[in-house]
Amino acid sequence: MKTQYDIAIVGAGVVGSFIAYELSRYRLKIALIDKESDVGLGTSCRNSGVLHAGFYYPTGSLKARLCVEGNSLMKELQKYLQFPMKATGKLLVAFRKEEVEELHRLKEQGEANGVELELIKGESIGKLQPGIEAMMGMYSPNTAILSPYGATIAAAETAARNGVDVFLSTEVKTVKKEGDFKLKTNNGTIRSRWLINATGVISDKFSSMVGVDGYKLYPCRGEYHILDKKLAPLVKMPIYPVPAKGVSGHLGVHITPTVEGPILIGPSAEYIDDPEDYSCTLPVMEKLFEEGYKLWPHFTRKDIIRAFSGIRAKPIPPGEKGFKDFIIKEDLPNFINLVGIESPGLTAAPAIAKMIKKMIEKKEKLTEKENFDPYYRGVKRLEPLPEEEKERLVRENPNYGEIICRCEKVTKQEILDAINNPIGAKSLVGIKYRSRAMMGRCQGGYCLPKIVDIMEKEFGLKPHDFYLHKPESWMFGGRLR
Amino acid sequence: MIEKDVVIIGAGPAGMAAAVSAKESGVKDLLLIERENKIGGILNQCIHDGFGLHNFRESLTGPEYIDRYMQKISQLGIDVMSNTMVVNLNKDKVLTVSNPSGRLRIKAKSIILAMGCRERTRGAISIPGSRPSGIFTAGVAQRLMNIQNYSVGKRIVILGSGDIGLIMARRLTLEGSKVLAVLEKLPFSSGLPRNITQCLEDFNIPLKLSHTVVKIYGKERLTGVDYAQLDERGKVIEGTTRHLNCDTLLLSVGLIPENELSEEAGVHLDERTMGAIVDDTYQTNIPGVFSAGNVLHVHDLADMASMEGKKVGIFASMYIRGEIKEEKLYDVIAGEGVRYVLPQKISTQRDVQLLLRVKAPIRDHYIVVRDSKRVIKRRKVINMHPAVMLSLSLKAKELAETNGRIEVLIE
Numbered sequence: 001m002k003t004q005y006d007i008a009i010v011g012a013g014v015v016g017s018f019i020a021y022e023l024s025r026y027r028l029k030i031a032l033i034d035k036e037s038d039v040g041l042g043t044s045c046r047n048s049g050v051l052h053a054g055f056y057y058p059t060g061s062l063k064a065r066l067c068v069e070g071n072s073l074m075k076e077l078q079k080y081l082q083f084p085m086k087a088t089g090k091l092l093v094a095f096r097k098e099e100v101e102e103l104h105r106l107k108e109q110g111e112a113n114g115v116e117l118e119l120i121k122g123e124s125i126g127k128l129q130p131g132i133e134a135m136m137g138m139y140s141p142n143t144a145i146l147s148p149y150g151a152t153i154a155a156a157e158t159a160a161r162n163g164v165d166v167f168l169s170t171e172v173k174t175v176k177k178e179g180d181f182k183l184k185t186n187n188g189t190i191r192s193r194w195l196i197n198a199t200g201v202i203s204d205k206f207s208s209m210v211g212v213d214g215y216k217l218y219p220c221r222g223e224y225h226i227l228d229k230k231l232a233p234l235v236k237m238p239i240y241p242v243p244a245k246g247v248s249g250h251l252g253v254h255i256t257p258t259v260e261g262p263i264l265i266g267p268s269a270e271y272i273d274d275p276e277d278y279s280c281t282l283p284v285m286e287k288l289f290e291e292g293y294k295l296w297p298h299f300t301r302k303d304i305i306r307a308f309s310g311i312r313a314k315p316i317p318p319g320e321k322g323f324k325d326f327i328i329k330e331d332l333p334n335f336i337n338l339v340g341i342e343s344p345g346l347t348a349a350p351a352i353a354k355m356i357k358k359m360i361e362k363k364e365k366l367t368e369k370e371n372f373d374p375y376y377r378g379v380k381r382l383e384p385l386p387e388e389e390k391e392r393l394v395r396e397n398p399n400y401g402e403i404i405c406r407c408e409k410v411t412k413q414e415i416l417d418a419i420n421n422p423i424g425a426k427s428l429v430g431i432k433y434r435s436r437a438m439m440g441r442c443q444g445g446y447c448l449p450k451i452v453d454i455m456e457k458e459f460g461l462k463p464h465d466f467y468l469h470k471p472e473s474w475m476f477g478g479r480l481r
Numbered sequence: 482m483i484e485k486d487v488v489i490i491g492a493g494p495a496g497m498a499a500a501v502s503a504k505e506s507g508v509k510d511l512l513l514i515e516r517e518n519k520i521g522g523i524l525n526q527c528i529h530d531g532f533g534l535h536n537f538r539e540s541l542t543g544p545e546y547i548d549r550y551m552q553k554i555s556q557l558g559i560d561v562m563s564n565t566m567v568v569n570l571n572k573d574k575v576l577t578v579s580n581p582s583g584r585l586r587i588k589a590k591s592i593i594l595a596m597g598c599r600e601r602t603r604g605a606i607s608i609p610g611s612r613p614s615g616i617f618t619a620g621v622a623q624r625l626m627n628i629q630n631y632s633v634g635k636r637i638v639i640l641g642s643g644d645i646g647l648i649m650a651r652r653l654t655l656e657g658s659k660v661l662a663v664l665e666k667l668p669f670s671s672g673l674p675r676n677i678t679q680c681l682e683d684f685n686i687p688l689k690l691s692h693t694v695v696k697i698y699g700k701e702r703l704t705g706v707d708y709a710q711l712d713e714r715g716k717v718i719e720g721t722t723r724h725l726n727c728d729t730l731l732l733s734v735g736l737i738p739e740n741e742l743s744e745e746a747g748v749h750l751d752e753r754t755m756g757a758i759v760d761d762t763y764q765t766n767i768p769g770v771f772s773a774g775n776v777l778h779v780h781d782l783a784d785m786a787s788m789e790g791k792k793v794g795i796f797a798s799m800y801i802r803g804e805i806k807e808e809k810l811y812d813v814i815a816g817e818g819v820r821y822v823l824p825q826k827i828s829t830q831r832d833v834q835l836l837l838r839v840k841a842p843i844r845d846h847y848i849v850v851r852d853s854k855r856v857i858k859r860r861k862v863i864n865m866h867p868a869v870m871l872s873l874s875l876k877a878k879e880l881a882e883t884n885g886r887i888e889v890l891i892e
Binding site for chain 1: 584599624632
């Protein structure tokens, strides 16, 4: 194993992965390290999947600047990284007078941040998004929806194809500064000249491990319901309430179409102790249903196909109001801390990556690689292609003709490409996020056994090799006979 | 584009029987499409016996039952296209299908929808808690065990007392796993009485009625569940929550007819059956498109799905010959005590067998068929149970003078 690096990025969420992708343009030896079995398994795969425009944050803040910048950078990078994204715009709706006032304030703030916004009234609201009646609405044309895990995987895998070493299931146990940073992990020792803390919801603890105390994050869980994609034609864009005044970072329970079709309702906001407790709870599930229904009363319980939760890296303790900005700074020489990267972290990720690059560039000259390939070359989805293109691909490759996941129409070739990823992710969840198999309305009822069959027959997996998201999340006890 | 007289989508118990009867009724240009390599559908994984008691007068395993049809299908020279998924169906009866040799378009004069159903999942019933591995729907576990030879776990809790769950309770016990309990949220089981006896009682597996799982534990693999008793309105009774340590939870919480293709084509569905709305020829609102088996409504037995398929094969052949004309149709409505009734529309031009399910178990009551003026038929049934489909035959002449809006109710 190569153990000497120029840059070690700890945490392969969307932020870490975009930093890796950005830095992989240069002649640097880079390690991207994550304790989980795949990239993006924390908050990056557990959010609304909205590319924000940048009107929620005080003018001049990092959140405002990086969100606005990230919005356009993400759209630009999507051309190369090919993750699913759709320019939908977004609608904020006000039902009460105070909310209308807040809407005016948000518009002013947004425009100061350089965001295009439009206030709308009456029938125009329903024209923009049928089924909504409100006192006033605000339309944000630059908001988009994207696959957050799709973006993370594309960035990390493309970084890997450009020479970044991705260490999965690798947990950093201690960090020592002995000239270089010396990272002891369960997977050997990694040495690096630079160390970047992109550990998200545990970035306060990681910072302490490196020797920088004083940061404190408060894990704040958000639960969601996922509704069947047959409702997709009814929801044209994310529908948000006006956020409660003074509460930073929680944008309120919203209805969001996902770029793949299913609709999300959520998230809730609940402070918890364990930064990895991705449970869903009955009272919250009930409340989400009610709040979602208030906003957009066009679904029933039968439409729910799944619930999930994600955890925000909140810098503000329970009960307190106010605004706290992202912390992005070189706290020790060559140690860059990213702490409290909550929403809009997904949107800001490519802008954060550029900022990190500049921070490094201030201290040393970066030389571009001649052979950098900016394009994602992983799973190519068949379903979105026009019929003639599908026919051509099946003629060329019979594996595109065999449909494994019936709900999302994922073919055998896409499953094979997902399993053959360049970073060695081997879990069922990894296949799911790369191919969309098992993510539809039957939740793997049809395709799970078929995927197991492919992994067994074509990749030689034994019963004990199968796991859901962590090696301990085993699927099978063994053979029956 | 390939042209066919009759295309049958799905070669399970209904589709196989429909293919055989359509061919025997004179349809020459017939195609049976199956997404798996083998025909037979879910019967392939049903290695227990009890199939064929009605259709073959003997108890067969799932694969044996398939074999009976397979023989007829090959004797009759029926064209089977396996390993082929229908990816789209439109209102003009044009199918887009995909298999490793290509994507094709097929235009059919008549289509029999026989796609079967899928299992309801954890998401559909919203169980709180974490999201570990070790939670399977019963049918998936059955396939993984019986066809793919995997052990799914050792300490098992089964939620839902549908037939697949009951069969799996026995199957897992026979493989050395410990089935701790079968929980059923309703005060009665939705499984067949014979399965309660043969799969639970004979193996001393406790069936806890009016109980459900209220929380799931485990970050990686499932470590346990909380379950609790429910009151008559389905709310948790305080103080009844108990914990069970287990590594596996099987869900047998209902089946959903797989009608996405039907919906794409514009077939109207019944909210209660979640299957197509059909008339007394099993024809949907799209002329020439028929529906049979579990995709139409969830049956108790494979035999029943086959019997329905057989009838529909004959109707499809009549349609091809131009023997089914446009007829005036009357609505049949599920009244008091009836969960659903099929067909939802009748012509009164022919004899019809009404199929229905009651909402709750009930004894010594009458099934009544009436229109707004008179009672058409009234029959006493000693024992009625939601798990057991009821049938009632009506003669065309009994229906002849109806003024419409026929209601079926329990009295």
